[in-house]
Amino acid sequence: MTERKLAAAGAALIAAVALAGIGGAWAFATPSLSSLPKGPVLARAIERGKLVVGVRRYPRPAPPEAPTPPEPDGFDATLARQVAQSLGVPLELVGLDAAAQEAALREGRIDLLVAGVPAQTAQDIAAAPGSYDIGRGLVVALRRGKVQAASALRGATVCVGEGSGYAGAVSQRYGAEPRSYPSSVHAASAFMAGECAALAEDGEVLERLMQNEEWRFYKPLASDLRPPADAAIRLPEGDSVSRDYLAAALRQWRADGTLSKARGARAGNLQFEITLLKDGFVCHS
Secondary structure, three states, X not given: OOHHHHHHHHHHHHHHHHHHHHHHHHHHHOOXXXXXXXXXXXXXXXXXXXXXXXXXXXXXXXXXXXXXXXXEXXXXXXXXXXXXXXXXOOEEEEEEOHHHHHHHHHOOOOOEEEOOOOOOOOOOEEEOOOOOOOOOEEEEEEOOOOXXXXXXXXXXXXXXXXXXXXXXXXXXXXXXXXXXXXXXXXXXXXXXXXXXXXXXXXXXXXXXXXXXXXXXXXXXXXXXXXXXXOOOOEEEOOOHHHXXXXXXXXXXXXXXXXXXXXXXXXXXXXXXXXHHHHHOOEOOO
16 A cells, blocks of 8 residues: 555544544533433423323224224324333323313323414413424315415315314415314315315325325325424423423434434324225214
């Protein structure tokens, strides 16, 4: 090996060692969730030996003669499970209808609430900064329906799932009138039944569905919808330490791909459940 090649190899080795040192220093400087302080809400859960989280719930598509009971939303449950694992305690899920969610939090029946975007901001309930629903939305409509352009959404009804941030997006951006349903599956079912002029949902979900033969009658109408409010983990007001812990957890899960994986799993599950509708399954409310 020539002196020039030896020098180059030496320089590369020094650079690699330096980069490894920087990476190691960064990893050392970035605290793990386990080392962060927990406020009263999370400390009580650890002492109890169980984290109780309220989530959305809905009945899955089923034959008309055999309705199924409401079950916890899978996406909410995944995020709740991540929080419990970070605390090192088991998880108890409590499926709640929209009207009962914040009351359960106020009354102390649950520690945290993971249920999408709140319909309105409550004075005595806090939210950890940062959204756990990081997708961009899409609006679809019938190819030969009344609404043929995004500009025609003004005053039109748009089906959305409970807790969807796209409700606020279509209202603010297009002047549409969002109509909420118990879940994204219910919203899709209602849209396909003609109850709304359009459907707003995570773009990944709708893009998958548009590849199905039965969705050839629909077309994209508006894309790149960004929710004006965060899908935040909610907790009782006054516990800033627990709130900061949850915010740090969200940042970590966004950086390491946890949220992206959860969103991808949600898209697959919704695609499967919505596809069942064509086989005669229905959404019982």
